[in-house]
Amino acid sequence: MPLLRRLKLNQNINNDKQPSPDDYLRQDVYDTAGNGYIALTLVMALILNFLPLPDNALLFRPDFVALITLYWCVQYPHKIGMSVAFTMGLMMDVADINILGQHALAYCIAVYLTLILGRRLRLFNAWQQAPQIGFILFAMQTVMIIVAILGGMKFPGWEFYFTTVTGSLAWIPVSLLLSLPLKQKPDSHAL
Secondary structure: OHHHHHHHHHHHHHHHHOOOHHHHHOOOOEOOOOHHHHHHHHHHHHHHHHOOOOHHHHOOOOOHHHHHHHHHHHHOOOOOOHHHHHHHHHHHHHHHOOOOOHHHHHHHHHHHHHHHHHHHHOOOOHHHHHHHHHHHHHHHHHHHHHHHHHOOOOOOOHHHHHHHHHHHHHHHHHHHHHHHHHEOOOOOOOO
Protein backbone atom coordinates (compact mmCIF):
# COMPACT_ATOMS: atom_id res chain seq x y z
CA MET A 1 0.00 0.00 0.00
CA PRO A 2 2.68 2.60 0.82
CA LEU A 3 4.48 1.69 -2.41
CA LEU A 4 1.38 2.39 -4.51
CA ARG A 5 0.89 5.68 -2.74
CA ARG A 6 4.51 6.70 -3.36
CA LEU A 7 4.21 5.85 -7.04
CA LYS A 8 1.05 7.92 -7.32
CA LEU A 9 2.68 10.87 -5.52
CA ASN A 10 5.75 10.66 -7.78
CA GLN A 11 3.49 10.61 -10.83
CA ASN A 12 1.67 13.73 -9.62
CA ILE A 13 4.96 15.50 -8.88
CA ASN A 14 6.39 14.63 -12.30
CA ASN A 15 3.23 15.80 -14.03
CA ASP A 16 3.37 19.13 -12.16
CA LYS A 17 6.95 19.83 -13.27
CA GLN A 18 6.22 19.63 -16.98
CA PRO A 19 5.74 23.09 -18.48
CA SER A 20 2.56 23.72 -20.36
CA PRO A 21 2.60 25.34 -23.81
CA ASP A 22 0.96 28.42 -22.30
CA ASP A 23 4.04 29.03 -20.11
CA TYR A 24 6.17 29.51 -23.22
CA LEU A 25 3.67 31.93 -24.72
CA ARG A 26 3.70 34.14 -21.63
CA GLN A 27 7.46 34.73 -21.72
CA ASP A 28 8.70 38.13 -22.82
CA VAL A 29 10.36 38.24 -26.20
CA TYR A 30 12.79 41.06 -26.89
CA ASP A 31 14.06 42.63 -30.09
CA THR A 32 17.80 42.86 -30.48
CA ALA A 33 19.29 46.17 -29.47
CA GLY A 34 20.73 48.27 -32.24
CA ASN A 35 24.17 49.81 -32.04
CA GLY A 36 22.61 53.29 -31.98
CA TYR A 37 20.48 52.45 -28.94
CA ILE A 38 23.48 51.00 -27.11
CA ALA A 39 25.59 54.09 -27.95
CA LEU A 40 22.76 56.39 -26.80
CA THR A 41 22.51 54.63 -23.44
CA LEU A 42 26.28 54.85 -22.94
CA VAL A 43 26.25 58.59 -23.73
CA MET A 44 23.37 59.08 -21.27
CA ALA A 45 25.37 57.16 -18.63
CA LEU A 46 28.34 59.46 -19.22
CA ILE A 47 26.09 62.49 -18.79
CA LEU A 48 24.69 61.08 -15.54
CA ASN A 49 28.21 60.46 -14.24
CA PHE A 50 29.35 63.98 -15.23
CA LEU A 51 26.50 65.78 -13.42
CA PRO A 52 27.94 67.95 -10.66
CA LEU A 53 26.67 66.94 -7.23
CA PRO A 54 27.62 67.89 -3.66
CA ASP A 55 30.36 65.78 -2.10
CA ASN A 56 27.90 63.93 0.16
CA ALA A 57 25.73 62.93 -2.79
CA LEU A 58 28.75 61.77 -4.78
CA LEU A 59 29.33 59.07 -2.16
CA PHE A 60 26.00 57.47 -3.02
CA ARG A 61 25.81 58.03 -6.78
CA PRO A 62 26.29 54.72 -8.59
CA ASP A 63 28.69 54.49 -11.49
CA PHE A 64 26.16 54.59 -14.32
CA VAL A 65 28.77 53.98 -17.00
CA ALA A 66 29.80 50.76 -15.29
CA LEU A 67 26.18 49.68 -14.81
CA ILE A 68 25.19 50.30 -18.43
CA THR A 69 28.35 48.66 -19.75
CA LEU A 70 27.77 45.61 -17.55
CA TYR A 71 24.12 45.42 -18.62
CA TRP A 72 25.04 45.32 -22.30
CA CYS A 73 27.80 42.80 -21.56
CA VAL A 74 25.27 40.50 -19.93
CA GLN A 75 22.64 40.89 -22.63
CA TYR A 76 24.80 41.20 -25.77
CA PRO A 77 28.37 40.07 -25.05
CA HIS A 78 29.14 40.02 -28.77
CA LYS A 79 28.44 43.77 -29.07
CA ILE A 80 30.11 45.17 -25.96
CA GLY A 81 33.53 44.09 -24.81
CA MET A 82 36.87 45.22 -23.51
CA SER A 83 37.41 47.91 -26.15
CA VAL A 84 34.18 49.72 -25.24
CA ALA A 85 34.94 49.36 -21.52
CA PHE A 86 38.46 50.71 -22.03
CA THR A 87 37.21 53.68 -24.09
CA MET A 88 34.49 54.54 -21.58
CA GLY A 89 37.04 54.23 -18.76
CA LEU A 90 39.41 56.65 -20.47
CA MET A 91 36.55 59.13 -20.88
CA MET A 92 35.78 58.83 -17.17
CA ASP A 93 39.47 59.31 -16.28
CA VAL A 94 39.70 62.47 -18.36
CA ALA A 95 36.47 63.83 -16.91
CA ASP A 96 37.35 63.04 -13.28
CA ILE A 97 40.99 64.18 -13.68
CA ASN A 98 42.17 60.88 -12.23
CA ILE A 99 45.16 58.73 -12.97
CA LEU A 100 44.88 58.01 -16.68
CA GLY A 101 43.81 54.40 -17.04
CA GLN A 102 42.37 53.93 -13.54
CA HIS A 103 38.75 53.67 -14.65
CA ALA A 104 39.79 51.95 -17.89
CA LEU A 105 41.52 49.12 -16.01
CA ALA A 106 38.67 48.81 -13.52
CA TYR A 107 36.02 48.70 -16.26
CA CYS A 108 37.99 46.11 -18.22
CA ILE A 109 38.25 43.86 -15.15
CA ALA A 110 34.52 44.32 -14.49
CA VAL A 111 33.71 43.41 -18.10
CA TYR A 112 36.02 40.39 -17.88
CA LEU A 113 34.21 39.15 -14.77
CA THR A 114 30.86 39.81 -16.42
CA LEU A 115 31.86 37.88 -19.52
CA ILE A 116 32.96 34.96 -17.36
CA LEU A 117 29.69 35.00 -15.37
CA GLY A 118 27.54 36.10 -18.33
CA ARG A 119 25.89 32.78 -19.12
CA ARG A 120 25.03 32.35 -15.46
CA LEU A 121 23.73 35.90 -15.11
CA ARG A 122 21.38 35.50 -18.08
CA LEU A 123 19.62 32.64 -16.27
CA PHE A 124 18.46 34.93 -13.46
CA ASN A 125 16.05 37.83 -13.31
CA ALA A 126 17.16 41.34 -12.31
CA TRP A 127 16.55 40.75 -8.59
CA GLN A 128 18.79 37.69 -8.59
CA GLN A 129 21.43 39.38 -10.73
CA ALA A 130 21.81 42.35 -8.38
CA PRO A 131 24.02 40.65 -5.72
CA GLN A 132 26.27 39.19 -8.40
CA ILE A 133 26.59 42.58 -10.07
CA GLY A 134 27.35 43.97 -6.61
CA PHE A 135 30.29 41.56 -6.37
CA ILE A 136 31.58 42.71 -9.76
CA LEU A 137 31.21 46.38 -8.75
CA PHE A 138 33.04 45.63 -5.48
CA ALA A 139 35.93 44.11 -7.43
CA MET A 140 35.92 47.15 -9.73
CA GLN A 141 36.02 49.59 -6.80
CA THR A 142 38.84 47.60 -5.17
CA VAL A 143 40.92 47.83 -8.36
CA MET A 144 40.32 51.59 -8.44
CA ILE A 145 41.48 51.93 -4.81
CA ILE A 146 44.60 49.83 -5.46
CA VAL A 147 45.54 51.90 -8.51
CA ALA A 148 44.95 55.13 -6.57
CA ILE A 149 47.11 53.97 -3.65
CA LEU A 150 49.87 52.84 -6.03
CA GLY A 151 49.63 56.28 -7.66
CA GLY A 152 50.43 58.01 -4.36
CA MET A 153 46.96 58.87 -3.08
CA LYS A 154 45.75 58.12 0.44
CA PHE A 155 43.12 55.48 1.16
CA PRO A 156 39.78 57.21 0.52
CA GLY A 157 38.00 55.41 3.34
CA TRP A 158 35.35 52.75 3.42
CA GLU A 159 32.74 55.26 2.26
CA PHE A 160 34.16 54.73 -1.23
CA TYR A 161 32.30 51.40 -1.32
CA PHE A 162 28.87 53.04 -0.86
CA THR A 163 28.64 53.32 -4.63
CA THR A 164 28.91 49.53 -4.83
CA VAL A 165 25.81 49.13 -2.67
CA THR A 166 23.84 51.78 -4.52
CA GLY A 167 25.01 50.37 -7.84
CA SER A 168 23.75 46.89 -7.03
CA LEU A 169 20.44 48.41 -5.88
CA ALA A 170 20.26 50.53 -9.04
CA TRP A 171 20.81 47.44 -11.20
CA ILE A 172 17.14 46.47 -10.96
CA PRO A 173 15.59 49.72 -12.28
CA VAL A 174 18.41 50.24 -14.81
CA SER A 175 17.96 46.78 -16.33
CA LEU A 176 14.18 47.19 -16.43
CA LEU A 177 14.41 50.64 -18.05
CA LEU A 178 16.90 49.49 -20.68
CA SER A 179 14.79 46.47 -21.62
CA LEU A 180 11.48 48.37 -21.94
CA PRO A 181 12.08 49.72 -25.48
CA LEU A 182 13.23 46.27 -26.59
CA LYS A 183 9.99 44.45 -25.73
CA GLN A 184 8.16 43.34 -28.83
CA LYS A 185 4.75 44.79 -29.36
CA PRO A 186 1.97 42.23 -29.58
CA ASP A 187 1.09 41.51 -33.18
CA SER A 188 -2.60 42.12 -33.84
CA HIS A 189 -2.49 39.70 -36.77
CA ALA A 190 -0.91 36.83 -34.81
CA LEU A 191 -2.93 33.83 -33.76
